[in-house]
Amino acid sequence: xxxxxxxxxxxxxxxxxxxxxxxxxxxxxxxxxxxxxxxxxxxxxxxxxxxxxxxxxxxxxxxxxxxxxxxxxxxxxxxxxxxxxxxxxxxxxxxxxxxxxxxxxxxxxxxxxxxxxxxxxxxxxxxxxxxxxxxxxxxxxxxxxxxxxxxxxxxxxxxxxxxxxxxxxxxxxxxxxxxxxxxxxxxxxxxxxxxxxxxxxxxxxxxxxxxxxxxxxxxxxxxxxxxxxxxxxxxxxxxxxxxxxxxxxxxxxxxxxxxxxxxxxxxxxxxxxxxxxxxxxxxxxxxxxxxxxxxxxxxxxxxxxxxxxxxxxxxxxxxxxxxxxxxxxxxxxxxxxxxxxxxxxxxxxxxxxxxxxxxxxxxxxxxxxxxxxxxxxxxxxxxxxxxxxxxxxxxxxxxxxxxxxxxxxxxxxxxxxxxxxxxxxxxxxxxxxxxxxxxxxxxxxxxxxxxxxxxxxxxxxxxxxxxxxxxxxxxxxxxxxxxxxxxxxxxxxxxxxxxxxxxxxx
Amino acid sequence: xxxxxxxxxxxxxxxxxxxxxxxxxxxxxxxxxxxxxxxxxxxxxxxxxxxxxxxxxxxxxxxxxxxxxxxxxxxxxxxxxxxxxxxxxxxxxxxxxxxxxxxxxxxxxxxxxxxxxxxxxxxxxxxxxxxxxxxxxxxxxxxxxxxxxxxxxxxxxxxxxxxxxxxxxxxxxxxxxxxxxxxxxxxxxxxxxxxxxxxxxxxxxxxxxxxxxxxxxxxxxxxxxxxxxxxxxxxxxxxxxxxxxxxxxxxxxxx
Numbered sequence: 001x002x003x004x005x006x007x008x009x010x011x012x013x014x015x016x017x018x019x020x021x022x023x024x025x026x027x028x029x030x031x032x033x034x035x036x037x038x039x040x041x042x043x044x045x046x047x048x049x050x051x052x053x054x055x056x057x058x059x060x061x062x063x064x065x066x067x068x069x070x071x072x073x074x075x076x077x078x079x080x081x082x083x084x085x086x087x088x089x090x091x092x093x094x095x096x097x098x099x100x101x102x103x104x105x106x107x108x109x110x111x112x113x114x115x116x117x118x119x120x121x122x123x124x125x126x127x128x129x130x131x132x133x134x135x136x137x138x139x140x141x142x143x144x145x146x147x148x149x150x151x152x153x154x155x156x157x158x159x160x161x162x163x164x165x166x167x168x169x170x171x172x173x174x175x176x177x178x179x180x181x182x183x184x185x186x187x188x189x190x191x192x193x194x195x196x197x198x199x200x201x202x203x204x205x206x207x208x209x210x211x212x213x214x215x216x217x218x219x220x221x222x223x224x225x226x227x228x229x230x231x232x233x234x235x236x237x238x239x240x241x242x243x244x245x246x247x248x249x250x251x252x253x254x255x256x257x258x259x260x261x262x263x264x265x266x267x268x269x270x271x272x273x274x275x276x277x278x279x280x281x282x283x284x285x286x287x288x289x290x291x292x293x294x295x296x297x298x299x300x301x302x303x304x305x306x307x308x309x310x311x312x313x314x315x316x317x318x319x320x321x322x323x324x325x326x327x328x329x330x331x332x333x334x335x336x337x338x339x340x341x342x343x344x345x346x347x348x349x350x351x352x353x354x355x356x357x358x359x360x361x362x363x364x365x366x367x368x369x370x371x372x373x374x375x376x377x378x379x380x381x382x383x384x385x386x387x388x389x390x391x392x393x394x395x396x397x398x399x400x401x402x403x404x405x406x407x408x409x410x411x412x413x414x415x416x417x418x419x420x421x422x423x424x425x426x427x428x429x430x431x432x433x434x435x436x437x438x439x440x441x442x443x444x445x446x447x448x449x450x451x452x453x454x455x456x457x458x459x460x461x462x463x464x465x466x467x468x469x470x471x472x473x474x475x476x477x478x479x480x481x482x483x484x485x486x487x488x489x490x491x492x493x494x495x496x497x498x499x500x501x502x503x504x505x506x
Numbered sequence: 507x508x509x510x511x512x513x514x515x516x517x518x519x520x521x522x523x524x525x526x527x528x529x530x531x532x533x534x535x536x537x538x539x540x541x542x543x544x545x546x547x548x549x550x551x552x553x554x555x556x557x558x559x560x561x562x563x564x565x566x567x568x569x570x571x572x573x574x575x576x577x578x579x580x581x582x583x584x585x586x587x588x589x590x591x592x593x594x595x596x597x598x599x600x601x602x603x604x605x606x607x608x609x610x611x612x613x614x615x616x617x618x619x620x621x622x623x624x625x626x627x628x629x630x631x632x633x634x635x636x637x638x639x640x641x642x643x644x645x646x647x648x649x650x651x652x653x654x655x656x657x658x659x660x661x662x663x664x665x666x667x668x669x670x671x672x673x674x675x676x677x678x679x680x681x682x683x684x685x686x687x688x689x690x691x692x693x694x695x696x697x698x699x700x701x702x703x704x705x706x707x708x709x710x711x712x713x714x715x716x717x718x719x720x721x722x723x724x725x726x727x728x729x730x731x732x733x734x735x736x737x738x739x740x741x742x743x744x745x746x747x748x749x750x751x752x753x754x755x756x757x758x759x760x761x
């Protein structure tokens with residue numbers, strides 16, 4: 001049978017999705033399954049890696065069945081995954097060592113503080129391009145080594161393997177204990193604090209700094225090359241791509257040229273700017289990261305503005321306040337009023353990410369008067385995402401010396417017209433949504449298809465990109481500036497709320 | 507007026523009984539209270555259970571009102587929710603058909619455009635989400651006329667506006683068009699709203715099969731109705747498949 005489709009797996013924070021794409025980059029079938037979020041202690045977030053693999057083992061064949069396709073018609077499979085989530089497992093049994101520690105988990109905050117004051121800490125930013133923070137994988141791995149008796153010795157012997165989600169899935173697809181391939185890709189590896197951003201290899205000094213045995217680490221590969229052939233879930237299908245989800249979205253948006261940027265609106269939001277083949281160091285709170293690397297070609301780098309809380313603020317509004325039934329209803333509620341009524345919400349739920357990086361910040365609602373209704377609050381929720389985007393774009397412009405001329409957007413929140421219009425208004429710049437909002441999945445599919453020759457080249461992929469919607473700025477400049485000034489004042493009021501070593505629960 | 511249907515009367519009595527008091531009753535208690543044979547009661551309960559109006563407690567075997575019944579009065583679908591659930595399939599439809607896609611829901615006897623996907627040729631186009639379209643002159647509107655009795659009632663007294671010489675304005679012509687839509691399961695419109703333009707639409711069904719809106723493609727009449735005014739059947743199939751995929755996601759089941 002002629003291979004007519006590419007399968008992509010998006011292993012996300014709350015669910016895993018399996019999507020089949022055709023040669024035009026169009027969606028053919030979708031299956032999705034949520035996995036359990038485990039919060040054993042305040043600040044801890046865990047996933048069961050076995051549950052995630054079992055879900056996928058079930059969903060991948062189901063996606064084929066829904067399209068009436070068999071595995072021989074699938075040219076390749078690509079994986080996009082939640083980044084920085086840390087999985088350890090036993091090479092001989094295939095059983096994870098404890099639960100996966102998720103990127104939102106902040107159990108390592110004290111450990112990070114300790115390591116930051118050690119000699120050699122300046123190496124982390126210099127070599128990895130990232131600040132030493134709880135957000136990344138190495139502190140989690142160190143924490144697990146510290147808190148699991150006997151683990152360090154097992155890791156040194158190579159009996160226990162480390163990986164982010166894509167490593168775990170590739171290892172399982174390609175046979176697990178029966179010859180599973182232990183690899184990671186440059187984008188995921190670039191989020192560990194252990195990879196040298198220039199050489200794209202594990203950095204011996206960083207491994208020494210964190211005390212990580214090299215024997216447990218996967219081999220770092222490019223984003224688009226043949227890793228192996230599946231023997232489980234979809235036997236016979238070639239596994240030929242893996243990217244961190246945000247880098248996958250950059251690729252799916254076909255931001256292949258220097259200066260092209262996209263923002264993905266999900267639980268959090270992530271703006272990535274392609275900076276070409278040289279890593280650019282930020283002086284405005286952005287991260288230097290690998291964008292993608294195709295086979296032996298030079299790696300393409302990106303500057304990243306990470307916003308921790310956007311879609312999750314809407315979820316909080318729905319689940320914790322109960323003011324709406326479903327997330328999209330936020331737009332309906334927000335449209336019951338003309339403006340925010342003077343109310344601002346800064347969702348610094350676990351501190352603020354880019355461009356502030358303030359761990360001591362906590363969320364606030366300011367400007368409350370008896371005039372404020374739930375409609376105004378709904379506006380303030382959506383506007384928070386708009387202003388946080390503006391802050392990150394300002395930082396991007398300052399670092400790159402260029403002015404962003406239009407913003408390509410994707411992700412679930414792009415279905416919210418009011419929000420998209422607001423973002424265009426506050427940037428101010430046109431906001432463009434592509435024909436496939438599922439750019440994370442599409443990016444993984446593109447990289448996988450490219451590796452096996454299903455798509456010939458980047459230009460061919462570019463031709464698949466089409467504008468599905470565009471929002472143009474309409475807000476009056478005076479109003480924009482005064483609103484932005486208000487937002488900035490609100491942000492300042494979140495700083496320093498958490499004091500070091502105080503126990504508020506006492 | 508025809509006589510009342512006995513089994514519906516009995517079903518209503520059972521529901522009233524379950525809505526009273528503690529709410530959980532066994533078959534025996536229900537039969538005794540209503541003076542019905544146990545077999546009859548059981549049969550009615552089984553049907554009510556199938557449609558979700560009652561639920562049986564697994565442990566005790568007793569019956570109570572079902573969640574579906576409780577949501578019956580509040581089961582409206584938020585238009586922003588509809589857009590959010592439909593966005594992937596609307597994109598795929600635009601991409602496959604090469605035409606602009608719209609999703610419409612009824613509002614005060616008009617079609618409210620709740621979602622709009624540009625024609626995938628990267629030409630300059632403007633989002634028209636939030637605008638209102640006439641029901642009698644668009645494919646989206648004809649779907650709503652055919653499947654939503656509320657819409658049909660709202661426009662009953664109004665005089666339809668003549669947009670082009672092809673616009674259907676007489677009650678007879680509209681009745682015929684609506685019958686056709688119901689028979690074929692999709693609606694078409696060629697130069698009835700604007701010269702040179704055409705559209706094709708299919709119904710989007712929500713939970714239980716109830717029509718909540720319509721999805722359409724719109725573009726040049728030469729592309730949608732190419733062969734001497736006859737519709738391009740492959741485009742109709744694309745629209746119907748997209749409508750079915752969205753309906754399935756909304757829980758329409760066998761539709």
